[in-house]
Amino acid sequence: MTADTGALWETFAAKAALLGASVRHVNGESELARLIQASAPGAVATRRARDRFPSLGQTLPSPAVPDGQAVDVVGSGELAVAETGSVLVAEANADRGATFLAQQLWLVVDAASIVPTLDDALDQVARLIARGTRYATLMTGPSRTADIERVMTVGVHGPGALTILVVDGEARTATEETGAAA
Amino acid sequence: MSGGIAPFKERYARALADTRLRTNLLTFQRAWRITRDEAFRRLSREGIPLGAAFTSFEAARQRLKGAKDLVLGDPASYKRDFMQRATEAGAVIHEAPTAAAAREVVLGILNAAGASRLAKGKTMVAEEIFLNHFLQEHGVQVVETDLGEWIIQLSGETPSHMVMPAIHKSRQQVADLFTAETGRAVPREDVKAQVNVAREELRRVFLAADAGLIGANALIAETGTVMLVTNEGNGDLVATLPRTLIVLVGWEKLVPTLQDARAHLRLLARSGTGQEITTYTSFITGAEPGRQLHIVFVDNGRSAMHADPDFQDALRCIRCAACADVCPPYQVVGGHVFGYVYSGAIGLVNTPFHHGLEAGAGPQSLCVSCGACATVCPVEIPLPRQILDVRARVVEARGLPPLKRLAYGVWASARLFDLGARAAAVVTAPLMRAGHGGYRFLRLPLPSAYRWRAVPAPAARPARDSLLGKRFAPLTTGPWSSSKARGLTVAYFLQCVTDRFAPEQAEAAISVLRACGVTVVVPAGQHCCGLPHLDAGDRPAARRMARATIANLEWERTHGGYDYVVTAAASCAIAMLHDYQHLFKDEPAWAERARRLADQTLDLLTFLDRVADPPPLPPSVSAPATTITYHSFCQSTNVLGIGGPAGAGVRLLRRAGITVADLPEGEVCCGFGGSASIDHPRVGQGIAERKLANIRETGATVVASDNPGCILHLRGAADAAGDPLQVRHIAELLAERVR
Numbered sequence: 001m002t003a004d005t006g007a008l009w010e011t012f013a014a015k016a017a018l019l020g021a022s023v024r025h026v027n028g029e030s031e032l033a034r035l036i037q038a039s040a041p042g043a044v045a046t047r048r049a050r051d052r053f054p055s056l057g058q059t060l061p062s063p064a065v066p067d068g069q070a071v072d073v074v075g076s077g078e079l080a081v082a083e084t085g086s087v088l089v090a091e092a093n094a095d096r097g098a099t100f101l102a103q104q105l106w107l108v109v110d111a112a113s114i115v116p117t118l119d120d121a122l123d124q125v126a127r128l129i130a131r132g133t134r135y136a137t138l139m140t141g142p143s144r145t146a147d148i149e150r151v152m153t154v155g156v157h158g159p160g161a162l163t164i165l166v167v168d169g170e171a172r173t174a175t176e177e178t179g180a181a182a
Numbered sequence: 183m184s185g186g187i188a189p190f191k192e193r194y195a196r197a198l199a200d201t202r203l204r205t206n207l208l209t210f211q212r213a214w215r216i217t218r219d220e221a222f223r224r225l226s227r228e229g230i231p232l233g234a235a236f237t238s239f240e241a242a243r244q245r246l247k248g249a250k251d252l253v254l255g256d257p258a259s260y261k262r263d264f265m266q267r268a269t270e271a272g273a274v275i276h277e278a279p280t281a282a283a284a285r286e287v288v289l290g291i292l293n294a295a296g297a298s299r300l301a302k303g304k305t306m307v308a309e310e311i312f313l314n315h316f317l318q319e320h321g322v323q324v325v326e327t328d329l330g331e332w333i334i335q336l337s338g339e340t341p342s343h344m345v346m347p348a349i350h351k352s353r354q355q356v357a358d359l360f361t362a363e364t365g366r367a368v369p370r371e372d373v374k375a376q377v378n379v380a381r382e383e384l385r386r387v388f389l390a391a392d393a394g395l396i397g398a399n400a401l402i403a404e405t406g407t408v409m410l411v412t413n414e415g416n417g418d419l420v421a422t423l424p425r426t427l428i429v430l431v432g433w434e435k436l437v438p439t440l441q442d443a444r445a446h447l448r449l450l451a452r453s454g455t456g457q458e459i460t461t462y463t464s465f466i467t468g469a470e471p472g473r474q475l476h477i478v479f480v481d482n483g484r485s486a487m488h489a490d491p492d493f494q495d496a497l498r499c500i501r502c503a504a505c506a507d508v509c510p511p512y513q514v515v516g517g518h519v520f521g522y523v524y525s526g527a528i529g530l531v532n533t534p535f536h537h538g539l540e541a542g543a544g545p546q547s548l549c550v551s552c553g554a555c556a557t558v559c560p561v562e563i564p565l566p567r568q569i570l571d572v573r574a575r576v577v578e579a580r581g582l583p584p585l586k587r588l589a590y591g592v593w594a595s596a597r598l599f600d601l602g603a604r605a606a607a608v609v610t611a612p613l614m615r616a617g618h619g620g621y622r623f624l625r626l627p628l629p630s631a632y633r634w635r636a637v638p639a640p641a642a643r644p645a646r647d648s649l650l651g652k653r654f655a656p657l658t659t660g661p662w663s664s665s666k667a668r669g670l671t672v673a674y675f676l677q678c679v680t681d682r683f684a685p686e687q688a689e690a691a692i693s694v695l696r697a698c699g700v701t702v703v704v705p706a707g708q709h710c711c712g713l714p715h716l717d718a719g720d721r722p723a724a725r726r727m728a729r730a731t732i733a734n735l736e737w738e739r740t741h742g743g744y745d746y747v748v749t750a751a752a753s754c755a756i757a758m759l760h761d762y763q764h765l766f767k768d769e770p771a772w773a774e775r776a777r778r779l780a781d782q783t784l785d786l787l788t789f790l791d792r793v794a795d796p797p798p799l800p801p802s803v804s805a806p807a808t809t810i811t812y813h814s815f816c817q818s819t820n821v822l823g824i825g826g827p828a829g830a831g832v833r834l835l836r837r838a839g840i841t842v843a844d845l846p847e848g849e850v851c852c853g854f855g856g857s858a859s860i861d862h863p864r865v866g867q868g869i870a871e872r873k874l875a876n877i878r879e880t881g882a883t884v885v886a887s888d889n890p891g892c893i894l895h896l897r898g899a900a901d902a903a904g905d906p907l908q909v910r911h912i913a914e915l916l917a918e919r920v921r
Contacts, residue, residue: 011232066389066423068385068388068389083228083229083232083234084458084459086459086463093422093470093473096418097419097422097423100415100418100419100422101385101388101419116232116233116234117229117232117234117235118234118444118448118459119234119235119444122440122441122443122444122447125465126405126440129405129407129440129465129467130405134271134466134467134468134469134470135422135464135465135467135470136464137418137462137464137465138459138463138464139461139462140459140460140461140462140463141461143413143414143415143461143462144413144414144461145329145330145377145413145414146346147328147329147330147346147347147348147349148329148348148351148353148356148373148376148377149206149351149352149373150209150213150346150349151353151373153374153377155377155378155381156329156377156380156381156413156414156415156416157327157380157381157385157414157415157416157419158414158415158416158418158419158461158462159415
């Protein structure tokens with residue numbers, strides 16, 4: 001991680017804390033797999049997450065869709081946005097349903113894949129759309145509502161808990177991945 | 183929601199009886215203001231070091247306004263671009279000219295897809311076309327999945343706020359609705375538990391639905407993308423799980439590019455909820471394999487709005503509801519009354535187009551024209567002016583009620599008004615009583631709805647009797663006599679209300695001007711500027727009186743000469759500065775004459791602050807125990823930009839050596855609102871009570887203001903409440919210091 005991305009991850013972490021999202025840094029893929037095994041033993045992982053991190057693919061099954069039963073879902077975070085604490089997600093339809101139905105969502109992001117601003121993130125959205133991505137979402141924290149008496153409640157229909165797993169070490173930019181979400 | 187909306191009078195009566203609603207909305211508005219303002223401050227603080235674009239409300243607003251105006255300049259072209267790109271990506275486009283057609287289109291899509299269980303995300307357009315009831319009548323099971331929308335679906339209501347549809351509901355009411363729906367006892371105090379009930383119940387709906395329906399927060403023309411901004415996750419679940427997705431939109435949601443979406447996203451959540459960004463910002467482009475995406479464009483009056491130059495700008499709306507969140511009458515009555523389907527200021531403007539003039543007639547009458555909505559609108563829609571335009575059309579269609587027509591008719595004639603006013607002063611003299619604050623009121627048998635505000639007694643002698651046609655020399659000595667305005671000549675506009683009820687305010691204003699070294703002439707033949715008639719919706723009369731005022735002041739300019747027209751009646755100054763030109767938009771010659779008048783017109787405070795710029799005086803030593811606070815006329819704040827703790831009024835008082843306590847919610851209207859507080863006394867009362875409570879919080883025994891309407895209104899309300907509060911024109915306080 002460079003000094004620049006380090007500073008950006010600090011900004012990101014501050015935002016995430018305000019949003020009630022957790023951020024965990026792991027060194028390399030094997031530590032990633034170990035952490036998930038320890039913290040979310042029954043987790044399922046989306047195809048995209050399994051493709052990017054083959055050791056996840058070996059240890060975690062795909063989500064069964066649509067059933068809404070999976071408690072922990074590991075998804076692929078294309079990039080992180082320091083300005084807002086957001087993560088860009090572009091899962092294929094079946095897996096996307098699982099990420100939204102999860103009680104706890106884990107998004108895996110390469111440490112090098114962080115951009116300063118929403119503007120940068122939208123540039124990436126534009127690139128994804130040009131390459132045929134049909135559905136991309138900037139996720140910012142766990143789901144929430146204030147519809148009852150304006151009392152803020154975290155955890156409505158989308159995940160009630162969100163953890164961003166930042167993978168340091170072998171930098172692999174998500175943008176090089178083939179196969180846009182389809 | 184169920185089939186129909188109750189008549190305005192019924193909704194109004196129900197709202198007036200709901201004190202809890204009023205309290206909740208007050209808390210909400212106060213909280214919203216704080217979080218929204220802080221969110222924009224943080225945008226600048228944090229965005230600039232990161233290199234973000236549009237790092238202020240104003241910068242983002244100008245970008246988004248410009249983007250929307252591009253679309254409004256050539257909607258067909260942007261629609262075409264969007265539809266082409268979306269179709270290339272696999273979406274099916276439908277267009278429906280009317281609400282009825284749109285309902286049929288949606289039903290048709292569902293039938294063709296064999297879908298009978300519809301899961302709905304939040305969309306105002308579906309409310310606008312009364313979709314749910316229609317679908318249910320045709321055998322489609324419709325379940326709202328947004329928490330607020332589900333709550334009002336269960337209670338059979340329409341949304342009372344565009345962003346927080348169930349804001350009028352208490353947690354106990356929600357618990358009861360959920361208990362009835364689920365058959366299980368739902369905790370009445372535990373909001374988290376209630377949300378969990380919704381999560382469990384609606385999970386089943388997401389999974390069982392065979393079709394989903396959402397709206398769009400923006401449509402990106404260059405990519406054919408639907409942008410969806412949500413917090414709960416239901417929108418994305420509805421858009422993901424069922425095989426068929428319908429997106430229901432108005433074409434005004436179009437923006438040209440994804441770059442424009444940046445500005446949109448910087449503005450929407452901050453303006454809507456005070457959040458920096460919502461939890462889920464999704465970009466949906468076309469259909470994924472094996473799925474259907476239908477985009478239904480509903481017109482339902484949008485083209486008519488577009489074709490109408492007075493209302494086209496309102497199509498820039500991004501449905502953030504900020505206009506409701508700063509609206510004083512909205513706080514008193516809520517969105518079911520201050521609106522129809524759409525609520526807040528924008529609801530008052532678009533309801534005639536989407537639902538007919540009748541539907542819009544009641545809600546628009548509640549607007550007090552304070553201008554707050556326009557200051558927070560992320561796309562700078564001229565809402566206050568448009569609401570008055572709606573009012574003019576309502577009055578044109580229905581006429582004024584007979585009593586009003588008579589009163590305003592007399593008022594419009596300088597001669598009849600003078601006779602009537604003098605007669606009234608004589609006739610009411612025996613009814614005069616001394617009231618609180620040292621002011622005189624009339625002992626009148628008022629209907630109970632009006633007893634919260636005492637009626638002021640007319641002055642024994644109107645101001646015109648001692649001031650009209652006179653010329654007053656400047657003072658050559660005194661602490662402000664060598665101000666930067668020394669040697670100038672000012673034509674002073676009296677104002678009808680000041681003339682008849684508070685001559686001392688005009689005298690004080692002239693006194694202060696003279697003390698600044700200014701020669702003051704009071705043109706003979708003055709009458710009312712026509713603002714009351716503009717406010718009442720009688721454009722022809724307003725124009726007649728405006729012409730007379732313009733001509734009167736022109737005559738003075740050519741025969742006597744002056745550098746400025748100045749008045750201590752800020753409302754009239756603003757009418758001359760801003761409203762006159764719009765009144766004459768179809769009469770270029772008069773519009774030009776109005777513009778020339780506006781060029782030379784200033785309200786008293788701006789004249790003193792910017793032109794005279796007098797030197798500071800040592801602190802006042804008289805009455806040290808008196809705490810003074812300042813209420814800036816709402817339009818002075820929102821239209822002239824001279825309000826606030828650093829505004830002209832406070833600054834001038836301090837420059838005159840007077841200590842001023844900050845007034846909480848200083849920018850909020852006092853509730854006078856011209857005819858609004860007479861047509862809707864309970865609303866005027868609600869807003870006045872809010873203002874008086876804020877004043878009381880400062881401990882002030884004197885409140886100064888720059889507008890006679892506010893002053894008489896607050897004096898009357900204070901008196902009726904037994905409050906000895908003194909309400910004075912700032913000119914009077916300044917005059918005491920510099921005479």
